[in-house]
Amino acid sequence: MNPTYFLFLLYIIVCTLIITYWAAKRTKTTPRFYVAAGKLTGYQNGMAIAGDFISAASFLGIIGMVALRGYDGFLYSIGFLVSYIVVLFLIAEPIHRLGKYSLGDVVCARFPDRNMRLMMALGTVIISIFYMIPQLVASGFLLRLLLNLDYSFSVLIVGILMTIYVVTGGMIATSWVQIVKTVLLMSGTFLLTLIVFSHFNWNVEYLIEKVKEGTPFGKDFFLPGHLFANPVEFLSLQLSLVLGTAGLPHILIRLFTVRNTFQVRRSLISSTWIIGSFYSMTLLLGFGTVALLGHEQLNALDPTGNIAAPLLAYTVGGDFLLAFIAAIAFTTIIAVVAGLVIAATTAFSHDIVHHIWKKGRSTEKEQLRAARLSALAIGMISTLFALSLETINVTFLVSITFIVAASSIFPVLLLTIYWKRFTKIGAFTGFATGLLSSLLLVIFGPHVMNPIDGWIREEPLFSLYNPGIISIPLGFCGAIAGSLLSRKRSANEFERFFARAQLGVDAGRDGKWKV
Amino acid sequence: MERNIELYLRKRKRMQIILLSISLLFYFLLPLSLIFIPDVMNQPSFFYKMPRTWLYAILQIPMTWVFVGIYHIMVTRLERLMRKEELQ
Numbered sequence: 001m002n003p004t005y006f007l008f009l010l011y012i013i014v015c016t017l018i019i020t021y022w023a024a025k026r027t028k029t030t031p032r033f034y035v036a037a038g039k040l041t042g043y044q045n046g047m048a049i050a051g052d053f054i055s056a057a058s059f060l061g062i063i064g065m066v067a068l069r070g071y072d073g074f075l076y077s078i079g080f081l082v083s084y085i086v087v088l089f090l091i092a093e094p095i096h097r098l099g100k101y102s103l104g105d106v107v108c109a110r111f112p113d114r115n116m117r118l119m120m121a122l123g124t125v126i127i128s129i130f131y132m133i134p135q136l137v138a139s140g141f142l143l144r145l146l147l148n149l150d151y152s153f154s155v156l157i158v159g160i161l162m163t164i165y166v167v168t169g170g171m172i173a174t175s176w177v178q179i180v181k182t183v184l185l186m187s188g189t190f191l192l193t194l195i196v197f198s199h200f201n202w203n204v205e206y207l208i209e210k211v212k213e214g215t216p217f218g219k220d221f222f223l224p225g226h227l228f229a230n231p232v233e234f235l236s237l238q239l240s241l242v243l244g245t246a247g248l249p250h251i252l253i254r255l256f257t258v259r260n261t262f263q264v265r266r267s268l269i270s271s272t273w274i275i276g277s278f279y280s281m282t283l284l285l286g287f288g289t290v291a292l293l294g295h296e297q298l299n300a301l302d303p304t305g306n307i308a309a310p311l312l313a314y315t316v317g318g319d320f321l322l323a324f325i326a327a328i329a330f331t332t333i334i335a336v337v338a339g340l341v342i343a344a345t346t347a348f349s350h351d352i353v354h355h356i357w358k359k360g361r362s363t364e365k366e367q368l369r370a371a372r373l374s375a376l377a378i379g380m381i382s383t384l385f386a387l388s389l390e391t392i393n394v395t396f397l398v399s400i401t402f403i404v405a406a407s408s409i410f411p412v413l414l415l416t417i418y419w420k421r422f423t424k425i426g427a428f429t430g431f432a433t434g435l436l437s438s439l440l441l442v443i444f445g446p447h448v449m450n451p452i453d454g455w456i457r458e459e460p461l462f463s464l465y466n467p468g469i470i471s472i473p474l475g476f477c478g479a480i481a482g483s484l485l486s487r488k489r490s491a492n493e494f495e496r497f498f499a500r501a502q503l504g505v506d507a508g509r510d511g512k513w514k515v
Numbered sequence: 516m517e518r519n520i521e522l523y524l525r526k527r528k529r530m531q532i533i534l535l536s537i538s539l540l541f542y543f544l545l546p547l548s549l550i551f552i553p554d555v556m557n558q559p560s561f562f563y564k565m566p567r568t569w570l571y572a573i574l575q576i577p578m579t580w581v582f583v584g585i586y587h588i589m590v591t592r593l594e595r596l597m598r599k600e601e602l603q
Contacts, residue, residue, distance in 0.1 A: 071569060075545075078575045082542045088583055089535045093590075204563055222566055223557055224549055231550040238546045242539075262594070265587045272583050276576045283573075499520055502527055503597065 004319050005146045008327035013161065016334065019176045023169030030367045033170035034101040034346050035256040040175060042266025045258050049267055050274035051178030052250055052339040053080070054185060055131075056138040057398045059332050062279070063312070064305020065227070066286025067298055070217070072227030073286065075234065077279035079241025081272065086246045088268045093261045094417045094501035095252055103249055103409065104351040107416050110497050111424045117351045119431055123409050124249040124347035126435075128340040129382055131250070131401040135340070136386035138306070139333040145307065146326045151390050159383030162337040166345060166375040171257060174338045181328075181335035182274060188328040192309075193281045195316045196288035207284075210291035221290075233464055237399075240468030244402030247410035250343035261504065288312060341378055349374035396447040396465075403442065403468045407434035407475040415479050417501050420494045422479070425486035430479025437474040441467030523597055530589050538582045545571055 031037045040048065058080065065073025099105035104120040136155050143154030165173045200207040215221040228234050245251055255264050289298060289308045292315050298308060313325035349371040354362050362370065411430045415422040442448060444461040451457055464470075499505050548556050549568060556568040 071566075071572070074569075074572060078542075078545070078572055081579050082538070082575055085535070085538050085542075085579055085582055089531050089538075089586060208563055208565070222569060224553075224566075224568060231546070231553075234549055235543075235546040238543065242542060262591060265583075265590065269583050269587055272579055276580060280573075280576060499524060503520065503523055505520060505597075 002146070002319065002323070004323040005326060008323040009143075009147070009330055012327050012331050012334075015180065016161070016165065016177050016331075019180065020165050020169040020173040023173035023176060027168070027170040027172055028368075030101075030350075030364060030371065032172060033368055033371050034342075034350060035253070036171040036175055038257060038259045040257045040263075040267075042258055042263035043270050044175070044179060045254060045263065045267035046270025047182040047274065048175045048178040048257070049251060049254050049271040050278070051180075051182040051185070051335045052254060053245070053271070053275060054182075054278060054332065055336045055398070056135055056142075056329065056333045058278075058282075059185065059189075059329055060138070060142075060306045060309055061304075061398075062282045063285045063289060064298070064302070064308035066283060067289035067293075067308050068295065068303075068305045069227040070215075070221045071224045072234075074283055075238065076241065077282065079238050080245070081276050081279060083242045083245035084268055084272045084275070086242060087251070088265065091246055091252075091413055091417060092255055092264050092268055095413070096255045096258075096261055096264045097504050098417075098501055099256060101253070101256060101350045102346045103252060103413070104347065104355070107412060107427065109500075110416050110494075111427060113424055114356050116424060116427060117355055119428065120409075120412070121347040121351035121356075123431065123435070124351075125344045125378075127247075127249060127401055127405050127409070128344035128347075129378075129385070130397050130404065131248075132337055132340045132344075132382045133385050133389060134397045135333050135337050136382060137389060139330065139337075140386065140390065141306075142326065142329055142333070145310075146323075152387055155383060155386045158334060158337065159379060159386070161334055162341050163376060163379030163383075165334075165338045166341045166379065167372050170371070170375075171342055174335075174342045175254075175257060177331075177338055178335045181331045184328050184331055186274065186278060188324060189278060189281045189285070192313060192316070192321070192325060193284050193288075195321070196285060196292070196312065199288070199292065199316060207287055207291060211287050214290040214292070214294045216295055228465075230464070232469065233466060236464055236466040236469035239472060240399070240403045240406050240466055243406035243410050243468075243472060245405075247405030247408065247413065248401070249347065249405075249409065250339045253343050253346060254339075285309065285312060288316075292316065337382075341375055341382070344378045345371060345375040348378065396442075399466060400438070400442050400447075403466065403471060404435060404438045406468055407438040407471040411472075411475040411479050415476075415483075418498075419483070420498075421483055421488065423483045423486045423489060426479045426481075426483030429482025430475055433478025434471060434475025438467065438471035441471055519600065523593060526593060527590070530586075530593075534582055534586055538578065541578055542575060545575065 027033050062073060062077055095106050098109040103124060104117040107120050108117050136158060139158040140151045140155040143149045144151050165177055200210060211221060212219050258264055258267055289312045293311060310322055310326055314322040353370045354360060354367055408431050411434055412427050441462050445467055446460040446465055448454055449456045449458050449460040451459060557566045560567045560570045562570045
């Protein structure tokens with residue numbers, strides 16, 4: 001075991017545990033546990049959102065994808081970033097105004113119903129666990145690579161850490177772990193970019209020439225089509241990415257952690273600056289990888305490209321820089337999984353236990369105990385899943401998460417906020433159609449059905465890797481059809497709801513509108 | 516519903532529709548241009564002779580920053596106006 005790698009990882013673990021200890025002393029009430037009592041500033045929340053959003057797939061995956069696939073790899077970054085426009089313009093402020101802790105609160109502000117709450121809670125738990133498994137699996141491989149630890153032991157370390165953060169420190173610990181991660185990630189990526197760029201005498205033209213030499217595609221490396229031969233696949237991917245974030249519960253619940261809509265907007269604007277700057281740097285790092293290491297070497301070491309960043313760090317800065325970058329990758333993973341655990345925990349303990357099981361009658365103390373127990377259970381379940389999935393390629397679960405979120409949660413949220421004719425039945429049919437169609441199209445698609453290395457060794461029944469172009473419209477069609485076929489609600493009721501969601505105004509008993 | 520509330524809602528809706536349509540049009544023109552005019556998009560651009568499609572993709576980053584900034588400024592102005600009117 002290399003002592004540099006070990007010391008860096010130990011440093012990260014100790015720092016995050018100190019943060020958790022500090023946060024645990026402040027997490028004595030349910031608002032503090034679920035949403036940090038709305039006390040974060042816009043800039044802090046923006047950093048936490050970036051920390052929650054930039055996953056291992058982004059940090060490790062995008063650099064490798066750009067290095068191996070060029071333009072097609074970069075398109076992922078663009079979709080991830082532009083999705084924040086949809087979040088900010090359409091749903092961020094209404095979500096903050098209508099909800100308290102969870103997405104179930106938001107939908108129930110218009111349709112107060114136990115089944116509706118159950119549906120949103122199940123959606124949140126499913127999406128969070130789908131997203132958590134590949135992160136945990138990646139952490140297992142990362143620790144095995146660096147410290148030569150056993151896969152199961154590595155997953156257990158990360159699983160235990162994320163559970164400790166959430167069980168003891170709730171949203172306060174999670175937010176500060178994510179803020180620290182963002183600072184480390186941005187400074188580490190910036191440092192690596194400077195070092196890599198200096199190898200090309202700070203000359204973009206020279207870097208581009210070297211990229212052409214390093215790849216077997218030559219100057220064609222810069223043309224699209226090295227990942228997706230079918231242009232419809234491009235369009236489908238872009239659609240899923242741009243709408244997916246607006247359905248990701250772990251990102252959306254962060255909008256409750258600030259005190260007003262001004263801070264909500266400030267959070268999202270600062271996160272887009274961080275995420276945009278980060279992806280600009282990954283583009284240069286991807287080019288640097290292929291120019292310095294060469295396509296053949298990278299492909300021979302890891303055809304998925306996931307260890308491109310650590311390899312690049314080792315090439316330009318030796319063991320020390322590799323240890324630093326690996327520690328950042330580790331922090332990236334633990335910050336994202338902690339965010340996912342808190343999202344699933346809120347949905348389970350607040351929506352299912354407090355509102356559905358206890359019918360909203362549990363005391364503050366009982367709610368807090370239920371939240372901590374839920375976090376423990378969710379942490380354990382996800383870790384067990386990750387332990388049993390070592391030998392199976394689960395990276396496609398990341399893209400599935402975006403497709404499922406964009407096809408099921410997003411249509412329900414959007415139509416709840418904006419469509420007067422939308423009904424409870426429409427919400428159920430839309431959610432069910434979106435969820436089932438996205439899952440079935442993935443199961444019958446080339447990710448799962450593949451004669452060479454699929455879970456099912458057969459020809460795929462559906463040819464697209466990203467079925468969002470079909471499943472997202474199906475989710476909306478299901479919601480619209482269900483609403484049109486069910487009984488209409490009063491228009492006045494919607495007007496009041498809409499004014500509350502959009503402007504934060506409500507009619508008092510005297511009939512006067514108040515902000 | 517009071518007339519000024521309706522007015523604010525209308526203003527907000529108009530702003531959302533305009534900004535969202537322009538930004539999403541700019542975004543989706545990228546994959547659509549690759550489907551319908553790949554030859555044009557693959558021509559070298561003035562930016563280090565990289566294909567135009569690269570330049571267009573990179574431009575999406577500042578585009579996002581500009582649009583979220585404009586939205587924030589406009590909504591903040593609208594909220595200030597509402598609060599002022601309420602105080603009066």
